[in-house]
Amino acid sequence: MSGYVIKIPQEKENRTIWSRQLRVAAYCRVSTPYEEQQKSLEKQIKYFTQYIKRNPFWRFVAVYADNASGLHAKNRPGYQKMLKDCRK
Incomplete structure (x- = not known):
């Protein structure tokens, strides 16, 4: 499972996520x-x-969205598109 984890190094600035310039998406x-x-x-x-x-x-x-069972992520096209877009 470690292939799915990306370690993000801590920034020198100690700013919270609420005040950082971020591109943000949601998954529903x-x-x-x-x-x-x-x-x-x-x-x-x-x-x-x-x-x-x-x-x-x-x-x-x-906002990415799916109307699908939670059993298998591969059966959720909205979720898969979100991951693909994040990799870009």
């Missing part, structure tokens, strides 16, 4: 196709979009 997911879950997904997307955009230091990139 629901696990069933029921209407209540769809409303939950919409609320998650809206919440995280507003949350990220509220911080003047952060640059909103995207």
Whole structure:
């Protein structure tokens, strides 16, 4: 599993994440196709979009979302796209 971990060295400046210039994205997911879950997904997307955009230091990139079971990450196209975009 260590192939999935990237160590980020500590910065000399001790700034918190809230005041650093960052490109920020969110990942939202629901696990069933029921209407209540769809409303939950919409609320998650809206919440995280507003949350990220509220911080003047952060640059909103995207919200990735899936309507899929949590059992296997390979079956989540939104999650896979997020990882691919992060590697870029």
